[in-house]
Amino acid sequence: MKGLIADIGGTNARFALADTNGKVQQVKHFPCRDFPRLADACEAYLTELAATETDFVRPRAAAIAVASPVDSDDVRMTNHVWSFSIEETRRQLQFDTLQVINDFVAVALGLPHLTDDDVLQVGSGIPVARQPMAVLGAGTGLGVSAMLPTGLGWAPLSSEGGHVTAPAVNEREAAVLAVLRGHFGHVSAERIISGPGLVNLSRAIAELDGVGIDPDLTPADCTSRALDQSCHVSTEALNMFAAILGTVAANLAVTLCSRGGVYIAGGIVPRLGDWFLTSPFRQRFEDKGRFGGYLAAIPTYVVTNSHPAFVGLASLVTGRGR
Numbered sequence: 021m022k023g024l025i026a027d028i029g030g031t032n033a034r035f036a037l038a039d040t041n042g043k044v045q046q047v048k049h050f051p052c053r054d055f056p057r058l059a060d061a062c063e064a065y066l067t068e069l070a071a072t073e074t075d076f077v078r079p080r081a082a083a084i085a086v087a088s089p090v091d092s093d094d095v096r097m098t099n100h101v102w103s104f105s106i107e108e109t110r111r112q113l114q115f116d117t118l119q120v121i122n123d124f125v126a127v128a129l130g131l132p133h134l135t136d137d138d139v140l141q142v143g144s145g146i147p148v149a150r151q152p153m154a155v156l157g158a159g160t161g162l163g164v165s166a167m168l169p170t171g172l173g174w175a176p177l178s179s180e181g182g183h184v185t186a187p188a189v190n191e192r193e194a195a196v197l198a199v200l201r202g203h204f205g206h207v208s209a210e211r212i213i214s215g216p217g218l219v220n221l222s223r224a225i226a227e228l229d230g231v232g233i234d235p236d237l238t239p240a241d242c243t244s245r246a247l248d249q250s251c252h253v254s255t256e257a258l259n260m261f262a263a264i265l266g267t268v269a270a271n272l273a274v275t276l277c278s279r280g281g282v283y284i285a286g287g288i289v290p291r292l293g294d295w296f297l298t299s300p301f302r303q304r305f306e307d308k309g310r311f312g313g314y315l316a317a318i319p320t321y322v323v324t325n326s327h328p329a330f331v332g333l334a335s336l337v338t339g340r341g342r
C-alpha cells in the first residue's frame with residue numbers, strides 16, 4: 021500500500037504518495053495560508069486524489085516533514101501559524117502510523133539516494149565516501165542538517181543551525197549587519213539567507229546608500245532585478261546573499277568535517293540557475309584562511325531535484341532508510 025508523504029514549509033505544503041519501491045507520485049502543492057490546520061491541508065489532498073483516481077486507497081501510513089523543530093508531540097511551525105499534536109493529527113486523518121520529522125532531516129535522509137541527475141556541482145572538490153554530508157537550504161527560513169556515518173549506516177542530524185549568528189567577512193557586510201542589528205537585535209543567518217532575508221539585505225543596502233526602495237519588494241522581485249541587472253541594490257543584495265551563504269556553508273563544513281560534500285537545497289538557490297555557478301558563493305566557501313585547502317577539496321552541490329525531502333520521506337515511509 022502507498023504511504024502519504026508531505027513537506028510542509030513556511031509558505032508551501034507539498035504532498036505526494038510513495039509506493040513500496042519509494043517511487044514518488046501524485047505531487048501536489050497547496051499554499052499553507054489557505055488552510056487553518058495541517059490536517060485540513062492533508063484532507064484536501066486526499067479528497068482531491070479520491071476524486072481523480074479510480075482505484076484510490078486511503079494511505080494507512082504517513083511521514084510528514086515540517087519546517088520547525090520536532091522534539092515532542094506538540095509541533096509549532098517556526099515561520100507559519102500552524103501548530104498541532106502529532107497523535108491527534110494521526111487520529112483525525114485515520115493513519116495507523118504518522119511520523120513527523122524536521123524538513124531538513126528529511127532532505128538529509130534523501131542525500132544517499134540522490135543521483136548525478138539530482139544535483140549540480142558548483143566549483144571543484146571530490147566527495148569522500150562514508151564521510152559526513154551537510155545540507156542547508158534557503159526558503160522561507162534557512163534549514164540545516166547532515167547525514168553522519170555510523171557503524172550501523174547513516175544517521176541524520178537534527179539541527180537549528182539556521183539560527184546561528186550571521187557572519188560578516190568584510191567591512192561592507194559588517195555595515196549591513198549593523199543596520200539589521202538595529203532592526204532585529206540578534207541577526208541570525210536566516211535573517212539573511214532566506215526569501216525574507218533577500219528583502220532584509222536590500223532594505224539595509226538601500227538604507228546605507230541613502231536610496232529609495234520599492235516598499236512592496238518581494239524576494240522574487242529581488243532575484244529577477246538582480247539577474248537582469250536592472251537594480252544595483254538587488255544585485256548587491258543577491259551577491260551578498262550568495263557570499264554569506266558560502267561562509268555559512270563553509271562554517272558548517274568545518275564544524276562537521278563534511279568531506280562527503282555540502283548540498284544546497286531550498287526554494288531559492290535552484291531558481292538562480294547558472295548565475296549561482298559564477299556567484300561569489302564558491303570563492304567565499306574556500307575563503308577560510310589556513311583551512312582554504314581543506315575546503316577546496318570539499319564539493320558543493322545545488323540540489324536540482326525539485327522535491328529532495330520526498331526522497332528522504334519515501335525511504336522512511338517505506339522502511340527503505342539506509
Ligand SMILES: Nc1ncnc2c1ncn2[C@@H]1O[C@H](COP(=O)(O)OP(=O)(O)OP(=O)(O)O)[C@@H](O)[C@H]1O
Binds near residue numbers: 159
Ligand atoms: N524567484 C525567487 N527568488 C527568490 N526568492 C523566491 C523566489 N520565489 C520564491 N521565493 C521565496 O522563497 C520562499 C519560499 O521558499 P520555499 O519554496 O523553499 O518554501 P517553503 O518550503 O515554504 O520554505 P521553508 O521550508 O524555508 O519554510 C519565500 O520567501 C518566497 O518569497
